[in-house]
Amino acid sequence: MSSNGDTPLLEVVDLKKYFPIKSGLLVDRTVDYVRAVDGVSFSIMEGETLGLVGESGSGKSTTGYCILRLLEPTEGSVRFEGREVTELGREDLRRVRREMQIVFQDPYASLDPRMTVGDIVGEPLVVHGVGTRRDRGARVRELLDVVGFDPTFVNRYPHEFSGGQRQRIGIARALALNPKLIVCDEPVSALDVSIQAQILNLLKDLQDEFGLTYLFIAHDLAVVRAMSDRIAVMNRGELVELGPAEEVYSTPREEYTKALLAAVPVPDPRKMKERKVERRKHRHALAEQEAIVGAPPEVEIERVV
């Protein structure tokens, strides 16, 4: 029952996530809210990649977590294949999550270090009761093979591997249940450029092979450009620009988008002076997030299976 034609796979309408700021010695009172996501709307068609870009604290990751309900949205609607995700009960939510997965920046940080590679990749299969023990073992090997991770290392621990290899484990886990949508949350930000290219290529190949749909979240516009059909730019909890990738790059409308573009390091020393001037010109548009930390509180994200 794949959606086709004009029906988007995912539709987000006026999504809000407010974090209460508490104060008081004996009784916690909510004195104000951090409006991490403040009325965001967009849709993603099947097989498409939407890039979501912005500075730290712009609310881009929080948006991703709310779509999967790893965080409960404060308000707004998230429709996946026409179903309202925000109203689903536990059991239904679990079923929908088979179709929607996430890849984190550092999969190791979000996983139990005592689990082997095989446990990590196979856990979603166990939780969802897929196949027999033997079937699952075969499936785990197949998944590792697909992401270019040597399946003979299935009984090793993730800390034994480099960042790039660990990200392959994280991607294999996300693929385990044959999802339709994968939220990629800064999947290559912690990696060297050479490894980054391998992982980006892998994500492109998997998309072609399995017809995946991506919400690709990153702070680096060059990385987002490599992956996305359309791009949404987020600033202080709001979407400030949304359009086809080519257009957002060639003719950015917002000052903020221009500032993000000017910040990307370009491997051309002759353009250095020009870019420095450009950066100065647009710097004022960047959030003063650098000044004081009061940004969204550290949030505990539920384990996703």
Add this chain to the structure above:
Amino acid sequence: MALLDVRDLRTHFFTRDGVVRAVDGVSFSVEKGKTLGIVGESGCGKSVTALSIMGLIPKPPAKIVTGEVVFEGRDLVTLRDRELEDVRGHEIAMIFQDPMTSLNPTLKIGTQITEVIRRHLDLSKGEARKRAVDLLEEVRIPNAAQRLDDYPHRFSGGMRQRVMIAIALACDPKLLIADEPTTALDVTVQAQILDLLDDLRQRHDMAMIIITHDMGVVAEAADEIVVMYAGQIVEEANTLDLFDRPEHPYTEALLGALPQIEGDGIRSGRLTAIPGRPPDLIAPPPACRFAPRCPYASHNDTCTVEPPELREVRPGHWVRSAHPACERAGSREPAGVAR
């Protein structure tokens, strides 16, 4: 005379599994007031090179086996720990990728800055505090005087890196070594930190070594670039020449791996990834260390038999490869020019 002259530096780690040749015969120099970029993947030896200069390698298991680190005419390798401590922080300072690991979370920022100032300079408590405020202002931290009393966790990643830069500047060093100073930061914050470092370098007439895996970062920041692979320098040139005419297949691959921001077919195309991983430095490939990943190395090639030397293919442009771009069939110029 160069401010810093590193000659045939070899830093090895003596482990139970064998000798890890982390830095294996590295030579370069840094001129006064100039910026040198050291580029390479994780594990290529660039950080160990920096730590060796600073005398900060963990001994044991690490040891500087041979080589000299000549700073203003003195070989730092031969200095005693006490003497080295005076050089460190005072004349050569270093900042790291993750400022949180170098800042003490239980001490106020002001305490941490004045501590460094008073260790190296003969100042009273009040004078040191005044200097600390000036330094925080210089690295553009708003409300500097109030912020001295904040703890590190109250600062964002970019602001913490600014604090580290302020501490590094405390004694007006002649050389600042920045080891992946922006890798953990957003591109927007990265750009601001790089601009700040460049301004400070000019104002203080300071030399810098910037260590990074990102060719985009050195394109903006460096005058001269050294590319490292598997513990060795594989290419060295001034920044313009390196980007105009990269010679080593590894340098070309690092450039190709960068996602482009301008051009057509970016979405549908693939990035040029470097196949495989850097070699094990206990038993590196016997001849050219890049040969197993090199698109130009064939099976019975000389480069799988004989280790290539670092040679000058153009004035000031050095390459360690049997297959530099200028000598390949159909290359831009005849082989062996200016050798």
